[in-house]
Amino acid sequence: MSTFFQSFADAAPFSWIAATMGAVVASWLLAVLLRARLATPRRWLGFPILCSLALVITTAAAIAAVEIGRRDVAGQLGTRQELFNVASNVISRGIARQFAGLALLGPIALVFLVSASLLRWDLRERSAVPAPRARGALGVIVVLPLIIGAVGAFIYGLSVHAGWVGLAAVDPSEKERVMLERLQRADHLLTLLRASVVAAAGAGSIAAIAWARAAGARPLGRARVAMASVLFAAGLGAFVSTRGQAADRPLQMLAYNQRNSFGTVFSQEMPRFSRCPPLSAGAPVLEFSTSEVMFDGGQVSPEDIHDKLVTEQISFPLLHPGQPPRPPTMHVVADVATPIDRMLPYLAYAGDVEIVMVGSNPRPFASRTLGVIERREFCFRAFSLREDDGVPLSGYRTWRDLALAVDRSAAVLRIAAR
Amino acid sequence: LVVRNAVVALLGVAGATLLGLAALDWAGYTSFSISLISR
Numbered sequence: 201m202s203t204f205f206q207s208f209a210d211a212a213p214f215s216w217i218a219a220t221m222g223a224v225v226a227s228w229l230l231a232v233l234l235r236a237r238l239a240t241p242r243r244w245l246g247f248p249i250l251c252s253l254a255l256v257i258t259t260a261a262a263i264a265a266v267e268i269g270r271r272d273v274a275g276q277l278g279t280r281q282e283l284f285n286v287a288s289n290v291i292s293r294g295i296a297r298q299f300a301g302l303a304l305l306g307p308i309a310l311v312f313l314v315s316a317s318l319l320r321w322d323l324r325e326r327s328a329v330p331a332p333r334a335r336g337a338l339g340v341i342v343v344l345p346l347i348i349g350a351v352g353a354f355i356y357g358l359s360v361h362a363g364w365v366g367l368a369a370v371d372p373s374e375k376e377r378v379m380l381e382r383l384q385r386a387d388h389l390l391t392l393l394r395a396s397v398v399a400a401a402g403a404g405s406i407a408a409i410a411w412a413r414a415a416g417a418r419p420l421g422r423a424r425v426a427m428a429s430v431l432f433a434a435g436l437g438a439f440v441s442t443r444g445q446a447a448d449r450p451l452q453m454l455a456y457n458q459r460n461s462f463g464t465v466f467s468q469e470m471p472r473f474s475r476c477p478p479l480s481a482g483a484p485v486l487e488f489s490t491s492e493v494m495f496d497g498g499q500v501s502p503e504d505i506h507d508k509l510v511t512e513q514i515s516f517p518l519l520h521p522g523q524p525p526r527p528p529t530m531h532v533v534a535d536v537a538t539p540i541d542r543m544l545p546y547l548a549y550a551g552d553v554e555i556v557m558v559g560s561n562p563r564p565f566a567s568r569t570l571g572v573i574e575r576r577e578f579c580f581r582a583f584s585l586r587e588d589d590g591v592p593l594s595g596y597r598t599w600r601d602l603a604l605a606v607d608r609s610a611a612v613l614r615i616a617a618r
Numbered sequence: 619l620v621v622r623n624a625v626v627a628l629l630g631v632a633g634a635t636l637l638g639l640a641a642l643d644w645a646g647y648t649s650f651s652i653s654l655i656s657r
Binding site: 263270271273275276277291294295298299300302305338341343344345346348349350352353356357362365371376379380383384386387390393394395398400401404405407408409411412413415416417418419420424427428429430431432433434435438439441442443445446448449450451453454457565567569573574575593 | 620621622626629635636639640642647648652653657
């Protein structure tokens with residue numbers, strides 16, 4: 201079944217359009233074939249019940265597909281440490297299932313519309329007095345919000361799918377921003393559709409009153425009262441049960457999302473800063489992990505640091521033509537508990553350099569449906585490392601102590617590498 | 619009786635409207651679900 205969903209989603213939007221057209225043509229053919237049978241005086245009353253049942257089952261299947269897809273994605277949410285174990289194939293399958301489920305809603309709604317209009321023509325009451333026009337208008341307007349809801353969900357799905365597929369062509373560093381922008385845009389489409397449902401409700405209220413006045417003091421059949429009550433109960437139930445989903449809007453963009461900015465997730469606890477000035481440019485990264493020290497992803501010894509920084513400085517104009525030269529800068533990633541004694545040999549060889557401490561601030565998102573979603577954002581604070589001038593680095597015990605001093609200082613702190 | 623009929627008709631309209639709005643809100647959750655990958 202998942203292979204079917206995957207291929208269906210992969211072939212979008214053609215599969216979606218083909219499914220819609222195929223289903224509409226099939227239902228139209230079925231309605232034409234059944235016409236003669238239904239037009240007889242002895243009507244087959246089981247048929248409308250069967251049709252309603254088919255409608256409910258197919259709609260439930262589409263909703264279930266979307267819900268399963270959502271569970272796939274939500275199931276990959278975990279603590280920060282668990283982010284390493286995220287299964288991207290499960291996430292893509294979850295997203296594809298959601299698209300496939302939404303794609304089914306359009307054909308279902310249109311099949312229902314075509315079949316209902318055709319069959320209504322044959323099942324209409326053949327009385328001598330034509331039914332009042334207000335009754336026809338009311339019938340159409342009651343169905344309208346349902347059609348807008350189902351077809352709107354289908355169009356919204358198409359729009360999100362198109363944006364999602366188009367992400368393949370976007371520069372990796374821009375992917376997150378572009379994706380969130382596209383999701384926000386798709387949300388605007390939903391606002392427009394909601395407005396049209398409300399407008400249809402306004403027109404429906406007028407039609408309801410016009411119909412009641414035109415019908416006069418004739419009592420309504422029990423079936424109609426039951427239908428209206430069931431529709432109201434279903435509407436109220438659906439509305440109440442989707443409040444959580446309505447409240448959860450797409451996550452906001454983080455300027456330095458810890459998960460995407462570097463393409464790496466750091467399991468260590470990095471310093472927190474009260475202020476996060478924007479980062480002016482990228483720079484080589486010196487990372488202190490529990491067992492080793494890396495310079496731009498490669499293992500490094502203290503004696504090599506200076507040469508590596510000089511090479512970076514020389515190659516910068518070649519790699520970034522047209523950009524103004526920058527002062528020697530190095531990002532340092534380390535756990536807050538890292539002893540300064542361990543870092544000192546490396547920093548002592550760096551020479552006069554701007555050190556950008558890589559911090560990580562929590563940016564939790566309180567969702568209604570999934571509880572608090574942990575998010576973290578990189579935060580960068582710099583200090584000036586000098587060979588002799590400034591507060592001695594050895595005066596601090598850990599990376600946390602130094603981070604606290606840097607955070608409290610209004611000006612850029614000068615630290616001596618001794 | 620006219621008022622009763624109008625109430626029944628309005629009940630149907632309200633039900634359909636709530637269903638339509640619920641369908642759109644439910645579909646819109648897909649944006650949130652997809653945005654989780656940027657967490």
